[in-house]
Amino acid sequence: MTLNCIAVDDEPLALGLVGAFIEKTPFLKLTGRYSSAVAALQALITTPVDLIFLDIQMPDLTGLELARVLERSQRGNHVTRIIFTTAFDQFALDGFRVDALDYLLKPFNYEEFLRAANKARQYFELIHRSEPLPVAPLPAAPAEASDDYLFLKVEYQLVRVAYQDILYIEGLKDYVKVYRQSDPTKPLLSLTSLKSLEEKLPTQKFMRVHRSFIVALDRIDAVSRNTVQIGAVTIPVSDQYKDTFSQFIQRWL
Known part of the structure; x- marks a missing residue:
């Protein structure tokens, strides 16, 4: 190139x-x-x-x-x-x-x-x-096929992050911190908004539970009425997201 x-x-x-x-x-x-x-x-x-x-x-x-x-x-x-x-x-x-x-x-x-x-x-x-390559449609192609990663701008690099590696995401003023299973003590810091990142994430895998937090659903270890537990980290669930979160809890019952 x-x-x-x-x-x-x-x-x-x-x-x-x-x-x-x-x-x-x-x-x-x-x-x-x-x-x-x-x-x-x-x-x-x-x-x-x-x-x-x-x-x-x-x-x-x-x-x-x-x-x-x-x-x-x-x-x-x-x-x-x-x-x-x-x-x-x-x-x-x-x-x-x-x-x-x-x-x-x-x-x-x-x-x-x-x-x-x-x-x-x-x-x-x-x-x-x-970039997607033009291909002829295949009858057997799965309708829900999608990528299993996203790209994050970290410092001056474009970093590929697998969805399955994400534990949770914390939103700051102008940045987000992405905490990963592969390196939980060193989150990736990216200059983007939590809302913008939320729009890119698959809803079947991630849920926003607070104005400052998005969690990976399959990484949740425990839930209560107002919190989510991921490993040793307790993440609050705010009133704004309680209805959606309550629907998720029903799967645990």
């Missing part, structure tokens, strides 16, 4: 270095170098690319502003992803919020660049493999 890339930086030396690193990497193809985010945006209107190596601090339009524009204007099935290149580490969280794949802190060497580029390659390979 070859990824079409552009480099955007208002510093000529930095722009030249990133361009040289791209040309040195076999699975990357440099299609343009731009000294401003405005020029890059004009080019992207007619010629989308897979990956942008993007500086943040630039006049007229910053890299973060360009990232937000692109996020709102993705066309069709084409996906453009960003790797930020900056001398300022205070923008790391902002980069995460605009769905950047990685964050290279200047000055960086080719080994660090290649590590970030490989993350991008792995991301696009995962996306490519997860």
Whole structure:
């Protein structure tokens, strides 16, 4: 797989270095170098690319502003992803919020660049493999067939998480924590809402029992009127979800 890339930086030396690193990497193809985010945006209107190596601090339009524009204007099935290149580490969280794949802190060497580029390659390979292939309908195909995993954005990686590995999910203000059987003491932290994640989960396997918790039904060890027990963890059931939860309890009786 070859990824079409552009480099955007208002510093000529930095722009030249990133361009040289791209040309040195076999699975990357440099299609343009731009000294401003405005020029890059004009080019992207007619010629989308897979990956942008993007500086943040630039006049007229910053890299973060360009990232937000692109996020709102993705066309069709084409996906453009960003790797930020900056001398300022205070923008790391902002980069995460605009769905950047990685964050290279200047000055960086080719080994660090290649590590970030490989993350991008792995991301696009995962996306490519997860796209449904056109097939002729089969009469014997099960009507309820579905995937048994989801992808979570964790730091700057796309992580595949099997449904059967999930114990429960806790919602925070801007994040969710996904607790897993395979590593219960180290939850996966992902920048998404609990509601958004709830919509992706199969209802036959997961239930929301509280404004801050979703539980895996087959991981429940014990229930009471107001709580769910999963291992050593007690999770409250709020009034808003008691009716649905009561229907579930009937299966235990």
